[in-house]
Amino acid sequence: MKALEVKNIVKQFPNVLANDHISLSIEKGEIFAVVGENGAGKSTLMKIIYGLYTPTSGEIYVFGKKVKIETPEDAIRLKIGMVHQEFMLIPRFTVTENIVLGDEPHRGMIFDYKRAVKEVRELSERFGLKVDPTDKVANIPVGIQQRVEILKILRRGAEILIFDEPTAVLTPEETEDLFKALRRLKAEGKTIIFISHKLKEVMTIADRIAVLRRGKLQGVVEKEKTNEVELARMMVGRNVVLEIPHVEAKIGKTVLSVRDLTVKNKRGIIGLKGVSFDVHSGEIVGIAGVEGNGQAELVNALIGFTRPVKGKIELDGKEIKLLTPYNLRTKGMVYIPEDRKRRGIVLPFRVRENIIMGQHTLYPFSKNGILNDSEINKFATKKLEEFDIRPRNIHVRGGNLSGGNQQKLILAREMSIEHKFLLASQPTRGLDIGAMEFVYKKLVEEKKKGIGVLLISLELSEIMGLSDRILVLYNGEIVGETTPDKTNEEELGLMMLGLKRQERVLQ
Amino acid sequence: MNSHTLLLLNSTIAQTLDYAAPILFAALCGVISENAGVVNIGLEGIMRFAAFFGVWGAAIAKNPWMGLLWGIALGIILGLMHGYITVKWAGDQIVSGIAINVMALGIGTYLLQAVFKTTGYSPPVPYFGAEVNRIHFAFLKHIPVLGAFSDLTFLVWLSLITVILIHFILYHTVLGLRIRAVGENPQAAETLGVNVFKIKWFAVITGSVSAALGGVALSLGTLSSFTNAMPMGKGFIGLAAMIFGKWTPFGALIASLIFAFAQVLQLLLQSTASGVAKMIPLGFYLSLPYFLTIGALIGVVGKAVAPAADGIPYKKEG
Secondary structure: OEEEEEEEEEEEOOOOEEEEEEEEEEEOOOEEEEEOOOOOOHHHHHHHHOOOOOOOEEEEEEOOEEEOOOOHHHHHHOOEEEEOOOOOOOOOOEHHHHHHOOOOOEEOOEEOHHHHHHHHHHHHHHOOOOOOOOOEHHHOOHHHHHHHHHHHHHHOOOOEEEEEOOOOOOOHHHHHHHHHHHHHHHHOOOEEEEEEOOHHHHHHHOOEEEEEEOOEEEEEEEHHHOOHHHHHHHHHOOOOOOOOOOOOOOOOOEEEEEEEEEEEOOOOOEEEEEEEEEEEOOOEEEEEOOOOOOHHHHHHHHOOOOOOOEEEEEEOOEEOOOOOHHHHHHOOEEEEOOOHHHHHOOOOOEHHHHOOOOOOOOOOOEEOOEEOHHHHHHHHHHHHHHOOOOOOOOOOEHHHOOHHHHHHHHHHHHHOOOOOEEEEEOOOOOOOHHHHHHHHHHHHHHHHOOOEEEEEOOOHHHHHHHOOEEEEEEOOEEEEEEOHHHOOHHHHHHHHOOOOOOOOOOO | OOHHHHHHHHHHHHHHHHHHHHHHHHHHHHHHHHHOOOOOOOHHHHHHHHHHHHHHHHHHHOOHHHHHHHHHHHHHHHHHHHHHHHHHOOOOHHHHHHHHHHHHHHHHHHHHHHHHOOOOEOOOOOOOOOHHHOEEOHHHOOOOOHHHHHEEOHHHHHHHHHHHHHHHHHHHEHHHHHHHHHHHOHHHHHHOOOOHHHHHHHHHHHHHHHHHHHHHHHHHOOOOOOEOOOOOOHHHHHHHHHHHOOOOHHHHHHHHHHHHHHHHHHHHHHHHOOOHHHHOOHHHHHHHHHHHHHHHHHHHOOOOOOOOOOOOOOOOOO
C-alpha cells in the first residue's frame, strides 16, 4: 500500500527552481531516504508535503487519496508529521507543554496540565522514547529534545513521519538511539521519510533511497542494490573521490605550543584538564573525540573567548600573555569555526562585507576609518572566483548562501589573512560531499604551504585521512597520541570512549 | 495603633492603589501583548486617547460609565490599528507604536480645544472618584491595611481583578499556553496548527483595551478632567513595570505598586519637608518616581528575560 505519492511537484522560487517535476511513491511501513547535496531541494520538497510551502504545480496523494496540503494543520489532519532540522521547541516550556501545544487536554477553557503529563508519560512508554514530562526543554540534551519532537508528532497520530536531517545535531551515541527508535516505529507500521546527506547513515537505516540533484530526481534505488560510491556519484553528478590524497608532511618548527592548559566551560566546571601539545609548521594535527569532551573549551581558549584557569599558549615561539581574539589573530592564527552561522559569518551582511571582516580596518580596505568600496569589491570578486563561491555575486547576503558556500566564504576570508597557524574546528560539519571535498583540498594545500593546522573533528574518517598526528580527547584530557598508519578507527573509538589509554611523553 | 497612624497607613495604601491603577493597566497591556510577541509602545498614546475620550463621553452622558465605554472603544480601535500594521503586515512594532504616540499628542491637544474650547485642561465631568460612585465597604474602615480597601474606585478594583484574570488566562488556560507559545516561537506554534495571527490579534486588542482602561483611570479615576499633559509618561512607566515584573501579571502588580508608592512618598515628603529638606527644589520630588524607575530597571533588567520572539514581526514563509 502506498502511504504517500507525489507527482510532478514543481516549486519555483524567485531565483531558483527548487523542485523540478519530482515524482516519488513511498510504501507504508518503509524507511525511505531522500538524499542530495545542500540546496538540492530535499527540504523544499518536504516543506511542500508538510504544507509550509505551496507548490507551483503538482499533485500529492496520501494513502491513495488526492489531497491539497496548504497548511501544517492540513498535514497533521492527514497524519503527516515532521521533525524539523532546527527543532521547533520552546525552551522555556516543559516537555509536556511542548508536546501537547495546539491540541491540549482541557476542561472547558482550562488547560489540564496533570492529564497532559499523564498522557505524555504513557506515550513515551508506548513508543520507547524516554523523556521526563516535567523537565524544562532548555535543560535537556539535544538527543532528548529530538525525542520530544518525535513524541509531539506521534501524539497527533502521525502515520508518515518526516525527519529533516535528524542526525546533524546528534552525537554518535544519540544517533544510535535515534536509529533504534526509527526501527521500532517502522515495526509499528509507521512510514518514515529520512532526509540526509550522510550516505553512511542512509545506507544503515534506509530501505529505499531517492537521490535529488539541483531540484531534479536522479533516481530511486534499493539499499541492497547500491553502495555509497554510486549514491555519491548520483548526488554530485560525477565521480567523487572522498579518499584524501596523502601528502608527506614536511615538519618545520613549532607554530603552536600549548602547555598544561586548563579551561572552565560555560557552567563553570573544568572542561579541559592540563592539556599539552605542539603543532608544527607543515603538519595537520587531528583531535579526535566524542563531542563534549573538551573540544569547545579548547577552541574557546585558543581563540581567546575564555580565559584559561592556568596554562600557557605560545604562538610562533612567543607566549601570548593577554589572550584576546584580536591579539591571537594579529599574531598569526586563523580560525574556521564549528558553527558557521553564529561564529563564521554575519548572516544579514553581504558577501563583500563578510569577506573582509577582521581586515576591514586595514589598508587597502579602509583608510582613516573610511571603507574603500572599489578595493573591497575587487578583493571580493577575486576571492569568489578563487574559492568557487556561488552565486558569483558579491552583493548576496551571507544568510542566502548555501551551507557549502558559506563555508567556502569563511575559508576564503581566513586563508587570505597572513597566518602561520590554522584552527579548523569541525570544518565539514553539515556540509555535502562536494563542499567537503573542497575543504579537504584546501586543508592539504595549507599544509603544503607550511602552515600548522589543528583539526578538531567528530568524523573519524576525516581525522584518519587528513592528520599526520592524532590526539584523542576524552573527558577533557588527551588520552592518546598516535599516527594514522599506527592505528585504526576501532582503536581510536575505544580511546574516544575512555576504554583505552596510552601513555604519552612530550618531548 | 492610634487612630491617626491608622488613618495615615490606610490612606497611604489607598492612595498608592489609586496611583498604581493607570500604571498597572499599562503594564498589563504590555504583559499580554508582549507574551504574544508584539511590543506596544503605543500604549502611552492609547492612554492619552482613552483619557480624553473618557472625559468626553462622561461629559456628554453626564455619567462616567459612558466615558469608560468610549475609552474601551478607543482602545479597540487603536488596537486594531496597531494590529493591522504589526500583525497583518508584519510591520515594525516600534514605528507603529511611535506613530500612535505622535498622533495622540497632536489630536489630543486639538480635540481639547475643539470640544471643550479650553487649553490646558477640560472642565470637570462626572467621575469614578466621586463619593456616590465609589465602592464602599464601611465595615473594613477601622481595620489596619484592610481599611485601605473600604473606599476605592471601581477602576482600582478592576485593575486588581484584571491582574488575576490575565494571570489565570496566561498560565491556566489553553489560550494562555498558546499566547506564550506564540511569543516564544511562532514557527513552532504554527507547525502545531496554532493560528498565530489570531492569537496575536487577540493579544494586541486585549492589551490595547487594558491600556485604554489605564487612560480612563487617569482622567476619570481620582481626577475628573483631562489635562493636556496626560499621561505624563505613565505608559512608559507601565512598560518599565512590565519589565521589572518579568512579563508576568503579578510581577507587574508589585512593580506598579512600588512605582506608585514612590509618587505617594514624593507627596508626603513635599508636604512634611522642613529645615534643609525645604531647600530642595520641588523638581527633585517630582522626578523621584522617574529616578526610581530608571534605578529599578538598571538593577533588574539584566536578569529579566523577554519572551524569545518578542518584537519580531511574524511572517509565514513560502
